[in-house]
Amino acid sequence: AQSVSQHNHHVILSEAASLELGCNYSYGGTVNLFWYVQYPGQHLQLLLKYFSGDPLVKGIKGFEAEFIKSKFSFNLRKPSVQWSDTAEYFCAVSPYSGTYKYIFGTGTRLKVLA
Amino acid sequence: DTGVSQDPRHKITKRGQNVTFRCDPISEHNRLYWYRQTLGQGPEFLTYFQNEAQLEKSRLLSDRFSAERPKGSFSTLEIQRTEQGDSAMYLCASSLGGQGRNQPQHFGDGTRLSIL
Numbered sequence: 001a002q003s004v005s006q007h008n009h010h011v012i013l014s015e016a017a018s019l020e021l022g023c024n025y026s027y028g029g030t031v032n033l034f035w036y037v038q039y040p041g042q043h044l045q046l047l048l049k050y051f052s053g054d055p056l057v058k059g060i061k062g063f064e065a066e067f068i069k070s071k072f073s074f075n076l077r078k079p080s081v082q083w084s085d086t087a088e089y090f091c092a093v094s095p096y097s098g099t100y101k102y103i104f105g106t107g108t109r110l111k112v113l114a
Numbered sequence: 115d116t117g118v119s120q121d122p123r124h125k126i127t128k129r130g131q132n133v134t135f136r137c138d139p140i141s142e143h144n145r146l147y148w149y150r151q152t153l154g155q156g157p158e159f160l161t162y163f164q165n166e167a168q169l170e171k172s173r174l175l176s177d178r179f180s181a182e183r184p185k186g187s188f189s190t191l192e193i194q195r196t197e198q199g200d201s202a203m204y205l206c207a208s209s210l211g212g213q214g215r216n217q218p219q220h221f222g223d224g225t226r227l228s229i230l
Contacts, residue, residue: 004156034218036221042223043117043221043222043223044205044221045221046220092156099170100145100162100211101162101170102147102149103159104149105156106154106156107154107155107156
């Protein structure tokens, strides 16, 4: 079955620290990849997306992600986090196979200490 | 872009009752999705519509669940004879898509269902 793994469930960082959140998926075909963020009390918002082309994609608020096809990974990075990045982060995969549903990981709860 | 709107935000009901949720997608979006999210989990796909046609349903969507999108605009999700296990956040999302295209989904705030 198709699945998405986010290995870090809780991450605590100090401001200005670098961030990398892992995301691995299991699907052998072409995929579209997404990272969503959910700030406390708010709805899911798109951070960035990968459809095709350059495997290094840049999103909003200084986030970027790298698609490594051979590793089935789409890790999220930010060189220097801020207190306002405290949120829950979800990786999502959409298999490019005639379905438009997203398969989400379990999420990573990030807390940034001021 | 007024966003995806869901109503109600919270619903508390007794086990065995029926509940109905509404979702108003972004106006020009032709695809509408329902997901369910429980504590500590990511959203799980339930079903999606392209215009008024329901094109895919998850096995999570038991016979007690029914979704409609009668005019290709708003959608309703009804749960009949609710059970404790139905307690969750129900999320609606919408997107604009054409043949083979899969544009990012925009999510609403969700309806939190609590079964007493």
